[in-house]
Amino acid sequence: MERYGIIDLGSNSVRMNIVNVYKNGSYSLVDQAKVMVRLSEGLADGGTLKPEPIARTLNAIKLFNQLIEAYGVTKVAAVATAAVRQASNASDFLDRALEEHQMAFEVISGEDEAYYDYLGIINTIDLKDFLMIDTGGGSTELAWVVDREIKASVSLPFGSVILTERFLSGDNREKGIEKADKFVRKAYKDVPWLKEAKGLPVVGLGGSLRSVAKVHRGKDPLSNVSLHNYRMPGKELEALLTDIVNTSPDKVSDLPGIGKDRSDIIAGGVLPLKVLAGYVDLEQFVVSGNGLREGVFFNRYFKEKDLPMVVPSVLDHSLENVRKRFNVDNPHTAHVRKLALRLFDALKELGPFDESDRILLDAAGHLHDIGMHIEYYNHHRHGFYLTLNARLCGLTNEEIIKVAVLVGHHRESKLKEDLERFKSALGKETIEHLRRLAVFLQIAERIDRSESQVVDDLSVTLSGEEALVRLLSEKDTELECVATMRIAEDFEKAYGVKLRVVRG
Structure with a gap:
């Protein structure tokens, strides 16, 4: 068995997935770790990574190394995105990460970031044509997917932290929101292909956009199966985004699904989606729980297995x-x-x-x-539970529940x-x-x-x-x-x- 550690150093947080790859070729996520480091904090002031965010990030890397050792991780892939990409002193930070913690980061381009996001989505959500948006702390990636292939992509130099620091930190919050809206809208107008993606489902990823889904799914009794591939009508999304953006940071964490560690930047995190929704006449929003880290994993796993980068089904x-x-x-x-x-x-x-x-x-x-994986007795009931929780991809939440019901009824025993x-x-x-x-x-x-x-x-x-x-x-x-x-x-x-x- 191989054990992978996939690390994503973003502008707002650093995250790690630990994935087992078994001898029969199957794989499963066995642990996740996240630390909110705010590496891009103050980046807009002088274009350099500041000492305190650097210290927080290096300490998080130290903790991740302890997990890597405890799990016996055999392969590590660590990538850094917008904050490191944009900082003039990035090499100093990368040298420290390598010297102090033996962590070698690959600084990926915005286009590569969009590509890995795409791999994470296209191999786990059954959509043929869609528009992707990933709002991070320091950048926003967009990709236009046609017939399951990327037709165009772009990385824009703003995200939740950048928009918050530039527009939403002053006393006149209403005016700041208006300026941020205009700023994002102007950036979208400079993307020539974006209007051509009008009417397509929009797939969103990133912590801020997952938080939106967490708030919404409290109203949906079928939603507790999985946040991945969770779907929202466009009108409901726009109303919810308006509420989140217009709610003050000290009140927004009262909404179920928005944590206090994200409350000060959530408005900046969802603004790019809010503007995009109106720009492309969004009709359906699809949340992806998979993105960059899963894409990095698929890129390595499929290459090692000599498999195509996009699964046929x-x-x-x-x-x-x-x-x-x-x-x-x-x-x-x-x-x-x-x-x-x-x-x-x-x-x-x-x-x-x-x-x-x-x-x-x-x-x-x-x-x-x-269900036989647990025990022969009542294995129809065990099967019902495992089907609900095995992270099936390619089905909606409602379809997963229906498959679980069928599995639970494959014997004559009752499932009341x-x-x-x-x-x-x-x-x-x-x-x-x-x-x-x-x-x-x-x-x-x-x-x-x-x-x-x-x-x-x-x-x-x-x-x-x-x-x-x-x-x-x-x-x-x-x-x-x-x-x-x-x-x-x-x-x-x-x-x-x-x-x-x-x-x-």
């Missing part, structure tokens, strides 16, 4: 990674998934079900036995108490729809009762009031026939037709 890549992490990447899992989809394709009119249901069933087929907190959000009709869909998974699991793929395939004939399933195999399939017929009553209850299973 976000969902397929994520499902494969989760299967391998939880040791369910086996022939039984693949076979049950295949059989469940065979049943779906032949009987979908009974639902009726559509392509979105097929995608959910497919994902649940991949993960139906994930686990569903309580989602009942009002999903609604009774949706839950019943998913329970009926899960019957296909239950049958497929029964057909591979011995987990030895005795049944090669199946054929299904729907006629009148009967669904006839033939188990195709050159071997004896009596066990599989008997096991499957035990849930014939459940099938009839779900679909109103009888189930008959015979040897082919």
Whole structure:
């Protein structure tokens, strides 16, 4: 096993991800660390990093080194962004970091920063065309993505700390906000391609923009699954941004999701998004929990594995990674998934079900036995919990919950108490729809009762009031026939037709 330490030294904070890469090729985040160092504090005054921010940052690097040693990190990638990029005394700081703490930082360009952000998003959110914005402390990166490739990008020399120090630190805050708005708007007008991205979803990353989502999601009962890929309508976003910008720093931390360590710069952090929303007629805002650090990891990981920088399918890549992490990447899992989809394709009119249901069933087929990672007893319930919390990418929060419901119903056992907190959000009709869909998974699991793929395939004939399933195999399939017929009553209850299973 390899263990990576990915460090991102920004203008406002320094952060580290520790990621395990296992022998089977899967990977998982095992720890995160963050220290608010405000390295760019005072940078606007003379263009140099000041002694106090430097001291705070070097102390944070010292703490990170202790974590690196404790975890036995084998590979370290450390990058520095806007504050170091812009400072005239950057080399002095970098020399101290190397001499005092053996930490060698790569100072990346604004374009590289945008590229790593893009890698973090494109490999974990299933969007084809979008506009990306990353507001840091000292810079704002924009990227225009078309057909999953960067068409254009730019790094603008302002962020939460810079805008706060330049415009929002005086007595007349209202006037300062107005000046900051005009300043950002003028910068956007100088980006020739920005208007062409009008109407596209906007994907936001960075601590300030994640804070916006944290405030909003308190109103959304489905939001507690993951902040990553959390979505907001444009009108609701603009109203919320206006509230945040117009709330004084001593009051804004009262909003759930905005910490006191960010309250003095949050207005400057969200202003670039607020101006952008009006500039491109934003209709949907998507929050990314992944960005620069994940992009740096993917860049190294994919190169080492000789894989393309952009995964062909976000969902397929994520499902494969989760299967391998939880040791369910086996022939039984693949076979049950295949059989469940065979049943779906032949009987979908009974639902009726559509392509979105097929995608959910497919994902649940991949993960139906994930709960075995904990224990055989109640593994359907363990699977429900793990699916909710395994950080599945390529699905919305609502879709993740639906897949979890299917996984939790892949056996005939009940899942009543686990569903309580989602009942009002999903609604009774949706839950019943998913329970009926899960019957296909239950049958497929029964057909591979011995987990030895005795049944090669199946054929299904729907006629009148009967669904006839033939188990195709050159071997004896009596066990599989008997096991499957035990849930014939459940099938009839779900679909109103009888189930008959015979040897082919």
